Amino acid sequence: MSAPEILAPAGGQESLVAAVRAGADAVYLGAKGFNARRNAENFADLAEAVSYCHARGVKTHIALNTLVSDDELPALDAELEEICAAGADAVIVQDWAVAQRARAMCPSLVLHASTQMAIHNAAGAKMAEDAGFARVVLARELSLQEIAAIRQQTRLELEAFVHGALCMSASGMCYLSSALGERSGNRGLCAQPCRLNFRENGREYALSLKDLSNFKHLRALAEAGVCSFKIEGRMRRAEYVASAVDACHKALRGEPYDEESLKRMFSRAGFTDGYLTGKRTLAMFGRRREEDVAAEKEYAQMRALYRGEYHRVGVDMRFWADAAGSHLAASDGENAAEIADAAPEAARTAPTTAGRVRESLAKTGDTPFYLRDCAVELPQGVALPGAQINRMRREALAALLEKRAAPRPIPCQSAPLSIAPRCAAGQPKLRARFESFAQLEAFPVERVEYAILPAREITAHPQALEIPNLVCELPALLYPGMETNALPQGVSRALCENLGAVRLAREADLQVFGGHGLNIFNSLALEAYAQMGLASATLSCELTLRAATHMGGSLERGIVAYGRLPLMRLRACPVNRCHACPGQSELTDRKGVRFPLLCDARRYVTLFNSVPLYIGDKRLDGLDFATLYFTIESPRECRAVLEAFERAAPPDFPRTTGQYFKGVL
Template structure:
């Protein structure tokens, strides 16, 4: 088994960067100010990034920069500048989730490596293959995969595979959560998650309105796969990622040290890892296929007290830096040469020379043992002596006092470190972000509707609607005379065997008369050949550059991400029809873990339930496949409605998304939409009138 697994550590600020590197990380990931998924971390300015890269590269540590948030049209020039800053700093890779960022990286700095963020929700073999086709060098997998599923992706992937092994575990699949945005106005997809899922949510039964929830059914324990690192290495994973840019330097050091030890098959301090941060312990439920109530947990005062007690011990892990850069010495000259030259060389081809200030004197005994003792004292530096070659003159090396050798060693290593610290920027290509035309406003968009099932669709509205959208699981129930205007919606996630089953189902339906397919994950571009394609909610389209890229990949229409304000929607005009939601209980979370698992088992569940927050609001939870293999969706209790303001929506199509409504209620809402009437109960405009 190879021990080349990369240990990738978080660096939310300069102090954490130092702790991660000194404790032995092989690579760090950090954010440039703006455009990253941890905007509340310290992050780095362009000048600070150059210093960070210099510091890391001198020690043989790679730097991955996160540019992994959704961006809007007006931000594209700034994003291009950010890519240039990363290239000029000489960083190793960009972590990206938006195809606009990917295109800017490949256009501006083609030698920069491109890593597909976990925000892209890639979790299948076809997803990895598609990222490779899109020009990515590495895929960072979704956190919800089992070891078997990770192994399957690694076996199929043409590019490197990175997985999270330790740290916070979001309830929702990354990139598919809108809870913070719609409950608190702070978008996790824009790097400002407020963590509302960590607040109390109860299963709802028997509570009075306004009664506080009693449990945290949306709060998972931190993941800990450190004990499984050797299995992940055997599966083909190349990088083990530690989550936690918002945590402490001590946390980063403890996790890095544990990962390094486990990689080498050595024991590590499990108690220190747990005490430095946990939510009453850890979970490996996804990796080991134990998706149960034991996955849930909250941070307690006892946990905080354990952290305070463990911090001094963890701090010792980075008090002195790990000596890991091999240095080869060559000693030449001697008594007859009037001096001694010390050459220090690393394994990257860097070499420096220093000379003795004093002339060596004839030696009374072999000087080599003393020289070796002096040159091997590399503590306090990143260097480790790898050997000494002696090329003495005819009169021998002679004698120099230990202080002289110590001074020569210090000078040589200082010069070698300085040489290794030189930033090597990437070549930058000239590129100007195009000026995309704005979408026209003032017209009323056509109406389309998405239904959870065929029975929910009122027959009276079939002819009136531009499109009917149904989950692919409902294909057989869609009447033949509806299919010419019906689109089949593919799942946003297809864990396990569902990807193969979905591809097979599509192939079987190829000649069934449907108008097209709505894809919700880049992976689905791999097995939808021959279909007319449209982009759905899961693609998170927010700007004209990513929209144009998807258009070039064959999409004939695009549903814009619901967090996008109307002003930003106006800037998305890729040359194909765009759509936006005009009605619906927004899917705030898409989760593989069941938030109801603490109050019922799958055998007694009939496809969902409700969660009640501390304000007494009930959130509907649905399950795609009752019995344990399904995906759960948590919906906003208040629906979005724009029926009386359709003219203000700068899109071609307004889509009403129906979930748990009865056919009668569906008909009432469609009637209100076609009549441009106000809504008849509580509703929200979502984020459409915000200034994002």
């Protein structure tokens, strides 16, 4: 088994140098746009950053892991061209449109599925594998056993986070930032409102997790099949990056590392490994405190880790001398350089020995090279100045470094950006999604196109199968081991909120409807899901209504037009009282606003918006359907909402229109 890769964040030039000099095997960084840390410094000159890394034997993974609008597709093409010209080793992707354009323009460009794709089971990994991805960045919420289970069912490379900030929500399924402040995490501008003081039953900061640190489990992760250890932190200081890379190296070698210094470098009341070990308790929660902040003295100590080059590139040298001159040939296995200099003179006192030459050649100094093998051939009784040998070594290594830094562009060609025209649609049909079977009590299901009910409710109430227009909603999160009984017997249609669920429904020969959790943000992504066999798809709730109604393609599309939208899907429950929990609770923010929490059969918890979305009094022409998304409403309230929509009446309750009329950043 080859040694796992240490993958470090590079939010700017100083962090890039720190990561490389501290010993990272690869770095991930953002270009000018379309990456999940748009607030980071990022890299205006991508080619220069890639060349710097390649010269030193370090791979570069470029983050293109945000959702892209139709208007931004030409700019996306330009960024792909820049990435290919720079010769990057891989791109990290969330949006299917990015994957499609990469396949069309630069098929040899390596694709990695971002953690923003929310791949957390083998079925999701297989979807990425079938689409040509080489690697998947696994969800942070997985346990060691769950990672091993995924490894057994896919050939994809597996990458896992081992250190850094923990998002409270499953990645790619968080809309809290856009709902509260229009800054979308799926667009790279998360404002981290989860770090504010949300209270649960008097307990403060109920959405703030401690930082992750799994350095103690690196050997177990490698044995589970993880090939890349990812350090989070493109928004953090260079000293943090260097210290985390150094600690990862030491942990891999079985050496002690200074965890207390790491905590002070950046932590939130310490670290947690709760997801990996399956201990998802309140001990996972914490926030940044004054005592967590490192002193300048410690920052200075960390800077020492990246003052000089990391000697990672082996070089073979051959030195020989004759009457014609002195010669040095150097090779790193791929590149070669040869230097000629003055011939040796007859020794007046002690002659130069082969050992002395080797000693001089081994002084690679502030370069990324180390002497791997050395052969020296000298005539007897000759003398060579040490300065001459050192000069030849410096010139040979400089020539090698220059060759290693030369651009290695990836073939890239222009490809027509064709989007199928939209088939005209009239007024949308209504669909209704229910949280519980009880909400159907007085609801006229014949007045909606489809009645959508969670799988757990269909299993608990088999009489639901008598509803002719029934759609089974699969869980938004299906961790390994949960897929087996996910589909109730007798259903013919499935609503899927994630990639894994799409595959499970297809394998069961069900009619597949895409949910808003698929984050469909543009026409190309919509077409990609059409090619996967979906019958219809709910578009992202972060789109404007204009963008949604003007999206091209032939696949039936719609939006959520009413309901408390899911803002987060949580595996670490902020309530954490399973023994005495009715399955429903709430969080209160610093302004006293209440956000409902609903538990899904102890598998995960969903945080919903404080007020329902309602646009029944707005024009929805151009959509095929609009979904009424019921959560905590009574049966009477469900029916009242339906009747209000049928009359296109304004609501008689507080409402939000979401992002449909303002959009997200």
